[in-house]
Amino acid sequence: MRHLMPVHATHTPQLATKEKLVARLLFWFAAHARDLPWRRTSDPYAVWVSEIMLQQTQVKTVIPYWNRWMRKLPTIQSAAKASPAKLHKLWEGLGYYTRVRNLQKAARQMLAQHDGKFPENFAAVLALPGIGRYTAGAICSIAFDQPTPILDGNVIRVLTRLYGITTNPRAQKTNSRLWQLAGELVHHASRITHHVTGSRSIARAAGSKGADDPIRLMAIDHRRSPQPILGNCSALNQSLMELGALLCTPRSPDCAGCPVNQLCVARKQNLQEKLPKLAKPSKTTARRFIAFVVERNGRLLVRQRPAGTLNGHLWEFPNLETPAGATPRQLARTFFGRAPTKLEPLATLKHSITRYRITLEAFRAELPNAHPQPDGKWLTRGQLHKLAFTSAHKKILARIGAPSIVSARPIGRH
Numbered sequence: 001m002r003h004l005m006p007v008h009a010t011h012t013p014q015l016a017t018k019e020k021l022v023a024r025l026l027f028w029f030a031a032h033a034r035d036l037p038w039r040r041t042s043d044p045y046a047v048w049v050s051e052i053m054l055q056q057t058q059v060k061t062v063i064p065y066w067n068r069w070m071r072k073l074p075t076i077q078s079a080a081k082a083s084p085a086k087l088h089k090l091w092e093g094l095g096y097y098t099r100v101r102n103l104q105k106a107a108r109q110m111l112a113q114h115d116g117k118f119p120e121n122f123a124a125v126l127a128l129p130g131i132g133r134y135t136a137g138a139i140c141s142i143a144f145d146q147p148t149p150i151l152d153g154n155v156i157r158v159l160t161r162l163y164g165i166t167t168n169p170r171a172q173k174t175n176s177r178l179w180q181l182a183g184e185l186v187h188h189a190s191r192i193t194h195h196v197t198g199s200r201s202i203a204r205a206a207g208s209k210g211a212d213d214p215i216r217l218m219a220i221d222h223r224r225s226p227q228p229i230l231g232n233c234s235a236l237n238q239s240l241m242e243l244g245a246l247l248c249t250p251r252s253p254d255c256a257g258c259p260v261n262q263l264c265v266a267r268k269q270n271l272q273e274k275l276p277k278l279a280k281p282s283k284t285t286a287r288r289f290i291a292f293v294v295e296r297n298g299r300l301l302v303r304q305r306p307a308g309t310l311n312g313h314l315w316e317f318p319n320l321e322t323p324a325g326a327t328p329r330q331l332a333r334t335f336f337g338r339a340p341t342k343l344e345p346l347a348t349l350k351h352s353i354t355r356y357r358i359t360l361e362a363f364r365a366e367l368p369n370a371h372p373q374p375d376g377k378w379l380t381r382g383q384l385h386k387l388a389f390t391s392a393h394k395k396i397l398a399r400i401g402a403p404s405i406v407s408a409r410p411i412g413r414h
């Protein structure tokens, strides 16, 4: 073990709590951070791509997408110049496709305004398309070790519990307070002169005997660390996200194993399961769609969704929303102008988009003389495989034997 440095002397009870919180979070993160591919780099482009992919999407879903993206489009320049078809194919299955279109717009803006480099100034990062306050804070802290706070769902949960905040965190006043608390913590981390982040073995060697032990910071020999040197702002912000993902989970948080349990107001007051106090989710609406799989001479009828609509640029089988009481046969007649000679069920798929709970029923339809719709195309299975499909229609494609990957539905970051 190398040198152990004591935490700064305390000044006021509030400051003492903040110091302990920051020290314990940094220490815990050094020992327990997951080894995620984007944590092996501090390249702002790579960090940015990971942050955009992780919006509304689970870590385990993002890993293969991020790896593939970084292999195919490793630089700002390559992302700026990629064709829309390539971009959408790389994003296929991640959902929320506006993210990938904004990503390219931002890459082009960096070429035009920042000499092809990722800007380091928070305001300039925030001015890029698709980047809000959270993402700008995450990039500036993780890639450049700046004391810029972050506040996403995980951090909101951790902070409301730690500080025992019982008002709605989405309400403006409470939300401002949370940003302020997140800012105070990361600023405090920026004033610590020793890096805490390093390899797990070094952190373990320092010996954490429990949350009540005096927390100490240690100087780390980074030459021995397999991971890049992370500054304390980067580590502190990531520790809050990591704590929310691994221990301070929405249900049944692992308070016994939590590094800050002695400082947590919610735990003291047994409120951890009740916080954060979010407003009730809006009512869900059920919607039903019918899709038709029509094949002729080994080619299938598909269409591309127009730009500017939900899932714009992606491909799908002909489909329409069903009015109450309409049968698939009636709908096929309305849609194709003639009744199918054969109609058989193929698959029923359920998925959610925002507040909509969607049921998609797919039918194989035989329509011997069907012409493509104005926006339709007859394509072979091999051609379909190269196109980017919406998640639900990709599953239909998988059912009819075209080679494909059944995509995961994004349901939140953990």
Ligand code: SF4
Binding pocket: 158, 161, 162, 247, 248, 249, 253, 254, 255, 256, 258, 259, 260, 261, 262, 264, 265, 266, 267, 272
């Ligand atoms: S003690 Fe429990 S509720 Fe408090 S921060 Fe830790 S895991 Fe969350």
